[in-house]
Amino acid sequence: MTRARWTLRRTLVVGASVLVALAFVVMSLATIVALRSFTLDRLDQQVSEGLSFAVGRDGFSPPGGGSRPSGADDDGPAQRVGTLQAVIGGDGTVERSGYTRADGTQVALSEEQIALLRAVPTDRTPTTVDLGGDLGAFRVAAAVDDGSTVVAGSSQSDVTATTSALTVILVAVSAVTLLIAVLGLSLFVRRSLRPLDRVAGVAQRVSTLSLSAGSVDIPDRVEPADTDAATEVGRVGSSLNELLGHVQSSLAARQHSEDQLRRFIADASHELRTPLASIRGYAQLSLGEDAPMTPTQARSFDRIESEARRMASLVDDLLLLARLDAGQPLRREEVELTLLAVDAVTDAQAADATHEWRLDVTDDLISVTGDENRLRQVVANLLRNAQTHTPAGTTVTLSLAREGAEAVLRVADTGPGIDPGVADRLFDRFARADDARNRDAGSTGLGLSIAQAITEAHGGTIAVESEPGRTVFEVRLPA
Template identity: 85%
Template sequence: MTRSRWTLRRTLVVGTSVLVALAFVVMSLATIVALRSFALDRLDQQVGEGLSFAVGRGSFDHSGADQREGQNRGQDADRPAPRIGSLQAVVASDGTVRTSNYTRSDGTQVQLTDDQVALLRADVPTDRTPTSVDLGGDLGSFRVAAADLDGTTVFAGSSQADVTATTSALTVILLAVSAATLLIAVVGLSLFVRRSLRPLDRVAEVAQRVSTLSLSEGSVDIPDRVAPADTDPSTEVGRVGSSLNDLLGHVQSSLAARHHSEEQLRRFIADASHELRTPLASIRGYAQLSLGEDAPMTPTQARSFDRIESEAQRMASLVDDLLLLARLDAGQPLRRDEVELTLLAVDAVSDAHVADATHEWRLDVTDDLISVTGDENRLRQVVANLLRNASTHTPPGTTVTLSLGREGREAVLRVTDTGPGIDPGVAGRLFDRFARADDARNRDAGSTGLGLSIAEAITAAHGGSISVESVPGRTVFEVRLPA
């Protein structure tokens, strides 16, 4: 899962846990470095004290060696035992190693090898500054300081094993404690964040429920609101919840106003269409009456009366379509009879062939008898509108096929033509009222742009659906109805 898809809860938990882990790492590193520095300082003090003690034992010249040997034998019993892990070496000016020993953990002393002495002489300066030297073998790393006394070099050092062991143990302890603490912090943080985000989850649930409502048409009611407990303006989540409630209130008011406006417009169209039918019928009647008389009439008068009759007929058809759409929008129930779609398809193709012989009309029925429950006249209107649409918007010679079949529990009717296709820019609004497809197909001037809208409204009133797919050379209108 990518970072952008993380939930807010996961982002908070992971982000805070990373910060806590970084804090533990920095704290642990600082603690280890500080402890090691402190232990090395203490070790350097011990090395400096050991060097001072070794130098204070006396000079290391040859002339007084025998005399000092007798004196030293008497003093050996009074000297303290060498510290465990300490190292001492004395090298004469000519490179002769007078003494070189290391005290083991059991108190025994071992002599340094010539290579180890050579490392001391090469790496340790004689300015009494402690320096880390790895002597290898069983000895390991030492802090060693050296001083020059009349050409004789005195070395004193202590093993760093205790410092290394202490820092290693501390590292293990810090890792274990930090890991356990981080685990507890992550669990506690997860519970805390989950509890803190519960109000936001409730606000999201309200928004999710509202998003599933159908707000596109009809009377819309949005009863869901964020609870008062989640609308406290003093909190961030409360401000979101309060803003969401205000937004839902505005949306409901806007939808109510839209529905009221649509209802007024629908009633106006229905009333206007109903009132226009009578004067239009009168105009057509008087035009037919005038044309039916044998009274002499100029060509202009005859053509005018003929145009009056044809335009009145066209306007009457438009008024009938508007009235039908207004009634369907108002939810006027349709007749619920058994309709034989097979016979309906046969009649529709026959009528289309008679009305337009310039197209090739075909019928493809897969089943002998397919029936649905609905209004036969309205379903005939759907099929007729689709066939008329194909006839109007395709050039002569186009093959139009009406196919009918059953898919599952649905009756599927398809009108397929081999015309030039529909412009993709028009396809999205093809079922809108008064939609024009001039950019996609050849169009006759008599089209009102309501045929497909009526087909969609009637299909929806029957509980079905209508869709279109189009590519150059093939356009398919598909109607699905509950069988």
């Protein structure tokens, strides 16, 4: 399953939001680490001072002044709230130990906690020890005084509480700020991309126009406000306008050329009908006389008449195509397709007995609205196409049925099929399919083109399916 592609607006908003979020994360982590380092340095300073007082240096009073808490040892300075002191003799006995609670009372340390303090290096360097229980982590330092080890420490609870509170504050402030930033980015990006949306709208509307045939007008253009060459979107809009101008000019030139060619074909076809009729008349007149002529002369006059007849048929076909291309309206009357199919198969069977002609129609009469003569031409061209391009003995079946709101006429044959190389251009004018079917020289290559033009003029469609042993031409008309 392919993931849906993001729009440029979403990509910009999400990308910028991620960058802002990363900036907040980096800033918050740096602030928390810096504050924790600062508070730990202050705590280590207090621990070092407490250790100096604990060993009785110069009899200083406790840091910050103030009286000793009740219960404090009179032989040493009073302990600050949240600090501990321990004196371990050279023989390992505990001479004095205690932790000062928040209410000023002292609590003796347990054997497990004393064991943890014994492992503290005596180089006066503060280190972290987790005493467990209600005490938690402490920064402690130790020194040797008169053969005894003196340990002093302060709880890290204040440091932890400070960093935790700062973390919560930073997370809350960053979240609110990020939300505001995302909303602001969405509005800013949406506003900034409006010109691009307008340019895309013009391109999308133009893409829905049918540019393949006929006179085409492209009225849509990018507004002047969105064609400023100083901006990226403006350059795109200006280039799109130039492109649309070139396309419209090219389409107009194409249509002008097609109109000229169509008029030329119509005029030439119309003008050729008279001389061709004269040629046929003179040939028939010469053949009808009893005057003696050589076999060569007789055959020549016979070929002149047949070729004049073929040229007249070709001229009529070209004139019909030119008129259909020009949009000449057809007659609109009710046409019984069932009777038309019967007549077409009957005519084909009378004209060619080497093929097997079959008719498959429903009992009900099927009728359409259109030009009966032109529809007869469609069916006749399809049957003649099957006759011309299939060998003798081929079965050709004309079927007619109603499917929904359409009348469907099919001409199927059991011939060798259509060469895939010419299938895509089968309905082109003067298309040849010599490689696919046996073809005599009488085919002009316009039969299927005329059938398609007449069918489309009636609002229908024509299609073909072919494989070796079966070829089906299908005509669908509004019933």
